[in-house]
Amino acid sequence: MSSTSTTLTRDASGEQAPRLWSSRFAFVLAATGSAVGLGNIWKFPYITGENGGGAFVLVYLLCIALIGLPIMMAEVMIGRRGGHNPITTMKNLAAKAGISARWQGLGWLGVVGSFIILSFYSVIGGWAVSYVGTSATGTFAGADADAVGALFGNLLGSPSTLLLWHTLFMALVMVVVARGVRAGLEKATTWLMPALFVLLLMLVGYAFTTDSFGQGVSFLFSPDFSKLSTEGVLTAMGHAFFTLSLGMGVMMVYGAYLPKQVSIAKVSIAVSLMDTLVALLAGLAIFPIVFANGLEPGAGPGLIFQTLPLAFGQMPGGTLFGTLFFVLLVFAAWTSAISLLEPVVSWVEENKGISRVTSTLVAGAAIWTMGLLTILSLNEWSGFHPLGMFATFEGKTIFDLLDYLTANIMLPLGGLLVALFAGWALRRDSVQDELGMGDSAMFRIWYGLLRYVTPIGVLVVFVYNLI
Numbered sequence: 001m002s003s004t005s006t007t008l009t010r011d012a013s014g015e016q017a018p019r020l021w022s023s024r025f026a027f028v029l030a031a032t033g034s035a036v037g038l039g040n041i042w043k044f045p046y047i048t049g050e051n052g053g054g055a056f057v058l059v060y061l062l063c064i065a066l067i068g069l070p071i072m073m074a075e076v077m078i079g080r081r082g083g084h085n086p087i088t089t090m091k092n093l094a095a096k097a098g099i100s101a102r103w104q105g106l107g108w109l110g111v112v113g114s115f116i117i118l119s120f121y122s123v124i125g126g127w128a129v130s131y132v133g134t135s136a137t138g139t140f141a142g143a144d145a146d147a148v149g150a151l152f153g154n155l156l157g158s159p160s161t162l163l164l165w166h167t168l169f170m171a172l173v174m175v176v177v178a179r180g181v182r183a184g185l186e187k188a189t190t191w192l193m194p195a196l197f198v199l200l201l202m203l204v205g206y207a208f209t210t211d212s213f214g215q216g217v218s219f220l221f222s223p224d225f226s227k228l229s230t231e232g233v234l235t236a237m238g239h240a241f242f243t244l245s246l247g248m249g250v251m252m253v254y255g256a257y258l259p260k261q262v263s264i265a266k267v268s269i270a271v272s273l274m275d276t277l278v279a280l281l282a283g284l285a286i287f288p289i290v291f292a293n294g295l296e297p298g299a300g301p302g303l304i305f306q307t308l309p310l311a312f313g314q315m316p317g318g319t320l321f322g323t324l325f326f327v328l329l330v331f332a333a334w335t336s337a338i339s340l341l342e343p344v345v346s347w348v349e350e351n352k353g354i355s356r357v358t359s360t361l362v363a364g365a366a367i368w369t370m371g372l373l374t375i376l377s378l379n380e381w382s383g384f385h386p387l388g389m390f391a392t393f394e395g396k397t398i399f400d401l402l403d404y405l406t407a408n409i410m411l412p413l414g415g416l417l418v419a420l421f422a423g424w425a426l427r428r429d430s431v432q433d434e435l436g437m438g439d440s441a442m443f444r445i446w447y448g449l450l451r452y453v454t455p456i457g458v459l460v461v462f463v464y465n466l467i
């Protein structure tokens, strides 16, 4: 095993190792790329719409600040201290702290979880890629609700079309990951993230020109608590994990590439802020367009694939801005998918002692194959509900189950274990040493949130979701 090709640890100087991000800015862009994804542009707007707007947004912001951010700092901290793929990191840190080797399970949870998430994330990323072409060719222009619905229905109903786009999307992801941390992940995110921001601002600017911009703003920012249910609060909390990419070993492995001198608190705050900003801007781009066309904000998962194309089809410049919107969605999904492949590839590479390229091919092919389950769940197997005998899983396809398993069980469980490991299992002085904040008030607030607030918050969501 050659140490340069199979070890993620930083070298003595901490700076020159090829496995490290070249700067703190590079980490912030890559981690923001991971956080900003389908969760921000597809899921956040539709769950906000379903949960009545402002009050939901407020709860979501609180969850990001009080639960998401502390867990992100903890996960990045664990990653940097371990310096390897999530499984090896957990194994080494547990051994060093003299605690149970079972903590390695947290690493496994991450690698297996990101594997499963990517298998269906890539299928949805494929929808986005296909919609770039659909929009660019002017298909939405003048189309009515039935026509737009039929387009989406036909895409989901055709396994071969879905397979084509899923394959293309996975290929895009693998090309980047195969090139490694600096030449692949870092380079891709330094191009894609600024482009994403420019596109998003253009779309918000466009929404601003509609008569309904004010209505969109008040929908997002004026809280009406009568519209918020307990379930809405739990959805907000669950989404905070998903949107910040927590609990799946992603922030851990990105943390492993973070140079020692960088402040974990600062970069985590930057990433959380940018992720929140993008979600809010996506809302500001989408809702005015929805309202301007008299459409329903609570349309559910079809909001951006059915409602929005309908709006683009009715508006001046709709073909151009519709196309830009789907390009934005592809960029966002792409940089998140890259981050989901990294924990798996880094583990294969380090553990099996094979090259980066081969590891990417092996891991990518396995995930691609698993994606077939999602593709078939949308059509041929849509009537197959393997756990239908249990009330909670009634009517759920394999795809629905994979989504449920990851979003409702694996992510919160991963987040909870990160909080317990950093807050209770690791020694306070080693945590302090890695964070480099001394025993400041900020440190104590973070530590308190991590030890008490986050585990309780997560347990509440967790138990609620299971019953």
Ligand code: PFF
Pocket (backbone or CB within 6 Å): 034, 035, 036, 037, 038, 039, 040, 114, 117, 242, 243, 244, 245, 246, 248, 249, 250, 336, 339, 340
């Ligand atoms: N944060 C991504 C999004 O909002 O779309 C999704 C995601 C990426 C979830 C990586 C979990 C993860 F580990």
